[in-house]
Amino acid sequence: MTSMAANMTALTAPDFDLESTLGCGQVFHWVREGAGWLGAVGDAALFLEQRDGQVFVSAGGEKIAARYLALDHPLAEICATFPDDPAMAEAARFCRGMRIVRQPAWECVATFITSSMKQVAHIAQISHTLRRRFGARLEWNGRELFAYPTPKALAQLSEADLRACALGFRAKNLLGAARMIAEGAVDLAKVAQLDDAAARAALCRLPGVGEKVANCALLFGFERVRAFPIDVWIERVLRELYFKRKRKLTTQRLREFSAEYFGPYGGYAQQYLFHHARKTWPRGRGKG
DNA sequence: CTCCAGGTTCCGG
DNA sequence: CCGGAACATGGA
Numbered sequence: 001m002t003s004m005a006a007n008m009t010a011l012t013a014p015d016f017d018l019e020s021t022l023g024c025g026q027v028f029h030w031v032r033e034g035a036g037w038l039g040a041v042g043d044a045a046l047f048l049e050q051r052d053g054q055v056f057v058s059a060g061g062e063k064i065a066a067r068y069l070a071l072d073h074p075l076a077e078i079c080a081t082f083p084d085d086p087a088m089a090e091a092a093r094f095c096r097g098m099r100i101v102r103q104p105a106w107e108c109v110a111t112f113i114t115s116s117m118k119q120v121a122h123i124a125q126i127s128h129t130l131r132r133r134f135g136a137r138l139e140w141n142g143r144e145l146f147a148y149p150t151p152k153a154l155a156q157l158s159e160a161d162l163r164a165c166a167l168g169f170r171a172k173n174l175l176g177a178a179r180m181i182a183e184g185a186v187d188l189a190k191v192a193q194l195d196d197a198a199a200r201a202a203l204c205r206l207p208g209v210g211e212k213v214a215n216c217a218l219l220f221g222f223e224r225v226r227a228f229p230i231d232v233w234i235e236r237v238l239r240e241l242y243f244k245r246k247r248k249l250t251t252q253r254l255r256e257f258s259a260e261y262f263g264p265y266g267g268y269a270q271q272y273l274f275h276h277a278r279k280t281w282p283r284g285r286g287k288g
Numbered sequence: 289c290t291c292c293a294g295g296t297t298c299c300g301g
Numbered sequence: 302c303c304g305g306a307a308c309a310t311g312g313a
Contacts (some may be wrong), residue, residue: 004297026294040303115293116293116294117292117293117308118294119296119313120294121312122311123292123294160289163309166310167310168308168309169309169310170308171309173296205298208295208296210295210296212295213294213295232292232293232295233294233295250303251303252303254304278294283313
């Protein structure tokens with residue numbers, strides 16, 4: 001079957017790369033379908049495909065896709081703000097066209113709560129299990145897919161229900177977060193109105209959300225393109241590329257450096273460095 | 289079998 | 302503020 005049979009429309013998408021945008025580890029539930037990708041944005045099922053320099057989307061999803069994929073981000077301007085160093089330049093070249101998407105806030109926060117000490121493949125697996133068991137059923141062209149479960153849907157479950165989805169110790173955190181949001185103890189719509197620091201503090205009130213997960217949520221779910229999550233990969237990158245033979249280097253110092261050095265689009269710089277390192281560095285480099 | 293994964297939290301210096 | 306340890310699960 002060709003994708004044209006599914007009634008697709010083209011988007012205006014210059015300087016855009018779908019493959020790296022969906023596959024760089026900022027979002028985990030998209031699955032390859034034919035020559036494209038099938039996934040959900042909130043409760044909207046979307047099929048996306050890039051060929052001949054154009055991006056096609058299943059009919060009806062044009063506006064949602066354009067916003068989600070951040071096709072309005074001025075990528076050339078963004079890259080021009082990156083610090084002028086060899087490592088950054090190489091990552092930017094490697095990630096040409098990759099964009100930071102605009103994920104629905106809750107599923108972004110929730111997904112990263114389940115991400116701690118998990119490989120990307122596991123995070124995806126957990127997302128799919130949660131969606132299939134507790135999310136709304138969606139459909140595209142005869143294919144079944146699922147929306148991420150709402151806070152309310154998760155809040156009424158037991159910790160055992162979530163542990164049965166291979167969440168391990170993250171079950172308690174996801175459940176606690178879902179309940180706080182379902183009860184209104186934390187209001188993500190209000191968080192979106194706060195400045196970066198206040199929004200980060202508000203997110204950190206949720207169980208299982210610390211500095212790193214909060215920054216991922218801010219970057220991928222709240223359009224805070226300056227947020228700079230520091231995970232094991234980025235820590236390796238920073239130590240290796242910017243602090244080569246520095247013996248003592250506290251996490252505090254790394255935070256200060258990255259917040260300052262990478263500028264107003266630090267989140268973009270971070271994701272480019274992350275993706276490049278993950279795809280080109282041997283596993284475990286820089287650990288000893 | 290051992291090691292480690294897009295961390296957070298708690299606890300003693 | 303800093304370093305350690307516990308916390309679950311599965312793939313390499």
